[in-house]
Amino acid sequence: MSEATGRERSWWGWGWADEAVDAEGCAKLARRVGPFLPLDGELTPVPAVPELPPSRLRPPAAIAALCRDDARSRAAHAYGRAYRDVVRLLHGVLDNPPDLVAYPQDEAAVIAVLDWASDAGVPVVPFGGGTSVVGGVEYRGGGPWLSLDLTGLSGVVEVDEVSRAALIRGGTFGPDLEDALRPYGLTLRHFPQSFAFSTFGGWLATRAGGHYATGYTHIDDLVESMRVVTPAGVAQSLRVPASGAGPSPDRFWLGSEGTLGVITEGWARVQQRPSFRAGTALRFSVYADAVHAVRAVAQSGLRPANCRLLDPLEAMLGAAAADGSSRLLLGFESADHPVDALLARAVQLCREHGGTEEDTARDTTGRWRDTFVGAPYLRDGLARLGVVVETFETACTWAAFEALHAAVVTAAASAGEAETGSPALVTCRFTHVYPDGPAPYFTVYAAGRRGGEVAIWDALKQAAGDAIAAHGGTITHHHAVGRDHLPWYTRQRPEPFALALRAAKSAVDPAGVLNPGVVLP
Structure with a gap:
């Protein structure tokens, strides 16, 4: 139960219990996906909390x-x-x-x-x-x-308005963090899709990526210093803008996913809240042209806040663009200066690659934003309908993207057909773009089999993970390693670094009690 809102989190699904897709909403969802995937007409009821065996621990x-x-x-x-x-x-x-x-x-x-x-x-x-x-x-x-x-360790402890930094406790949820900064006219400007239900410490522990397409979007870029509790003692890094003093302590804890210590607080760079915004949506009839346009924008130095390319299926399902074309959602923002000229230049680059602005750009962007925010709730509704849904995200070079994209789509579709008899539907969007490559985000929808959903999910995960690794992509751009990505991360990680990581784990956690099985086997 949230003390601030009086609302209850779902114990089994995403987010607030009162925002879950109800039976009527699931019926509408079934009519929407039925033409694409076979459904069995059943709806799994919302579960009650099950009885559990007695605790084996006495603190x-x-x-x-x-x-x-x-x-x-x-x-x-x-x-x-x-x-x-x-x-x-x-x-x-x-x-x-x-x-x-x-x-x-x-x-x-x-x-x-x-x-x-x-x-x-x-x-x-x-x-x-x-x-x-x-x-x-x-x-x-x-x-x-x-x-x-760790959600009891919450709150913004201090705001340094001169240096534009804030001391934030690890268990602070995204909305509470922004509410605390708002009276100062400041923002952390870090908005992952999980923003409403994830914490500052969790972002640090998983090297989370925010919503913005370019610039300072990873939490790595926003950290000044961190405080971490380990079984071997408490670590506090020096708070400075930058340092060349040896390997960075903060880089040691970032992405450690609770296996090297518990992040209790950290100083983060904050900035003025933006007051200038401009955006549009562009249509591309040829997907490859859209990819080339995004690369041109990413390499132009314009640094858009939003540069989200939706392939034709993603555009149809997420933004109701039913003409078989791709959509590029483009946006700029600033706290200091108008951004209309930046948007105009980016649009010009897109036109040079076959893009045309939509007259209903605001509607397209709004529809996709609503779908994006509500996607986890829709996913839970699909689970009740028996549909299997999975996402895979990665980052690769521009040179590697075409082959990687084709391989992941083929592998996931084929795995779905092998498991269910129907090819899986695969969509792709760019969540982030860099001068040297994109971060493609794939969503896979497959026909389910009651009681066999986990096996189907595992097969999809295996097929997509193997395809990503075989074509030069990282196994995760912003979802972290956890236990599910460990087989591919183990292959991606250089062995000398693995030796150092294992030694570090032994040093700070001699009993090996911190989150066993994450990052390290």
Whole structure:
């Protein structure tokens, strides 16, 4: 339950329980996807919290007041919110839920939990907003474990208006962070799709990517310093704009996904809230021309806030563009100066590659934005209808994109057909673009098989992951490694770096209790 809003989070699905797609909404969704995928006409009911076996852990008196072992708390912290997680919870499949959920309110409590867990050999899985889609908060060992819910460590502690930086506690949710900065006219300007339900510490731990297409979009670019609790002690990095003093401590913790320490707070760069905006939508009849146009914009130095290319199927499903063409959503913003000239130049570059501006650009952009924000709720509705939905994101060079794109689409479609008898539908959009390459984001829809959804999901994941790795893409651009991406990350990671990472893990977590199975096997 949110104290600020009085609303309740769904224990099994995405977001607020009262925003879940209801039966009428699922019926509308079925009519929308029925022409593309075979449906069985069934609708899985919304589940009640299942009964769970008794907790196998008894915390000592020093931390007992921090811990809960009721069924709802344990079930809500058992998994993240990937399709694989949601469909298991939907059917009441909880193979090994946490035995305890601890809710520390300050750093001293975090230290107390880690001290006990290290001595007792109890795995501890840090849990922020729980929005991981890669198995990052799910312990897959067989024994008892503790989920460490960090949302009690919340709030913006200090704002340095002169240097434009803010000290933010790790458990602060996105909306609360922005609300605290708004009176100063400032913003962190970091808006992942999970913004409403993910935390600042979670963004740091997973090297999250924000909504903006270029410029400072990764949380890496916004960090000044971090404070991290480990079983070996507390680490506090120096707060400076930049440093050349050896390997960066912050880079050590960024992306560590709770396996090297628990991030309790950090200083982040903030900026003035934008007041100048301009945007449009462009239509491309040939997808390859659209890709070339985006590359031209990315390499022009214009740095648009939005440069989101939707392939024809994504444009149809997400923006109701039913003419079989691609759409490029283009936008600029600034707190300092008008951006109309920047937009005009970007549009000119797109016209040189066959793009034409839409008369209804605002409508197209608005429809896609609504779909984007509501997508996780729609995904849960599709799960109730028996449809399997998965996303794959990567980054590659411009030179590698064409072959990678073709390979992922073919592999995912073929895997869907092999598992279900019907080819999977695959869409692609660019979430971020760089001068040297795009970050393609694929969504796959496949006909389900009641009771076999997880097996189908696994097959789709395997096929797409292999295709990405074989064609020069990273296994993840902004979704993190978790447990689901570990096989490909292990191949992507240089072996000398793996040796150093294993040694670091042993040094800061000698008992090996911090999120076992994430980043390192």
